Amino acid sequence: MTASQNSPRVAVITGASSGIGAATARALHADGYRVALLARRLDRIEALATQLGDGALAIKADVTDRDALVSAAHQVQDTFGGTAVLVNNAGTMLLGPFSSEQRDDYRNMIEVNLLGAITATEVFLDQLKDGGGDLINISSVAGRTARATNGVYAATKWGVNGWSESLRQELLPDIRVTVIEPGVVDTELPTHITHEATRVAVQQGYDAATVTPEEVAEVIAFALSRPRHLALNEILLRPANQLG
Ligand code: NDP
Numbered sequence: 470m471t472a473s474q475n476s477p478r479v480a481v482i483t484g485a486s487s488g489i490g491a492a493t494a495r496a497l498h499a500d501g502y503r504v505a506l507l508a509r510r511l512d513r514i515e516a517l518a519t520q521l522g523d524g525a526l527a528i529k530a531d532v533t534d535r536d537a538l539v540s541a542a543h544q545v546q547d548t549f550g551g552t553a554v555l556v557n558n559a560g561t562m563l564l565g566p567f568s569s570e571q572r573d574d575y576r577n578m579i580e581v582n583l584l585g586a587i588t589a590t591e592v593f594l595d596q597l598k599d600g601g602g603d604l605i606n607i608s609s610v611a612g613r614t615a616r617a618t619n620g621v622y623a624a625t626k627w628g629v630n631g632w633s634e635s636l637r638q639e640l641l642p643d644i645r646v647t648v649i650e651p652g653v654v655d656t657e658l659p660t661h662i663t664h665e666a667t668r669v670a671v672q673q674g675y676d677a678a679t680v681t682p683e684e685v686a687e688v689i690a691f692a693l694s695r696p697r698h699l700a701l702n703e704i705l706l707r708p709a710n711q712l713g
Pocket residue numbers: 483484485486487488489490507508509510511530531532533558559560561562581582607608609610650651652653654655656657658659682
């Protein structure tokens with residue numbers, strides 16, 4: 470079964486159990502999308518799916534587990550008929566002074582933020598192509614800046630940016646790739662920091678955050694609502710017989 474042109478678009482959102490992912494699920498559902506909510510905390514995504522009602526599906530999936538993502542992709546295909554939008558949002562920000570004590574955090578951030586997004590994308594790629602798809606990658610201002618104690622987190626987001634730019638050029642016109650780079654957003658993100666002194670300091674900054682996850686979700690929904698335009702270089706790259 471493939472998604473019909475007339476049926477609502479289907480959006481898959483990773484990390485939909487809190488923060489920006491949950492807000493994006495709400496915003497897209499309000500815009501008429503059917504939404505598949507992926508995360509590890511099943512109770513949270515089930516509660517959100519129940520709240521949203523028709524057209525919302527909760528699927529437990531850890532983005533570091535490719536089999537779980539493959540199974541999620543089958544479930545979305547069977548339930549909704551395909552995927553038009555993938556929002557790679559799942560992420561973790563385990564800041565702290567660079568040291569061997571943090572090595573598990575480094576591996577975790579790379580596996581979730583970078584490899585998790587790459588894996589979810591390759592798993593859903595055929596469905597996205599079929600659905601005239603959109604890929605939204607949630608990066609960060611840390612994807613173009615860096616500061617003491619955020620080196621590996623920044624590396625994952627710089628990685629997301631480089632990978633996304635390559636995909637943007639490669640996947641058009643089948644799939645449009647958009648990168649979102651929020652600054653400090655009021656979510657539970659810093660509560661998972663394992664280095665205590667850093668967690669306390671970063672939490673103080675987050676306590677003063679003025680940007681809400683709903684505002685970021687609004688930007689994502691707006692980007693998805695825009696018509697597609699090929700950039701000049703993409704027009705020039707098309708074979709001569711397709712120009713004009
Ligand atoms: P939250 O901590 O609220 O959300 C993170 C989400 O990622 C949760 O839903 C969590 O779900 C999910 N997640 C974490 N690990 C995994 C995993 N292994 N598999 C599947 N899902 C996972 O923070 P935010 O909403 O702030 O973060 C969302 C994204 O926004 C992240 O990529 C973050 O880097 C980015 N960002 C956030 C900013 C901020 O200031 N808040 C600024 C810039 C970017 P669960 O634990 O249930 O699996």
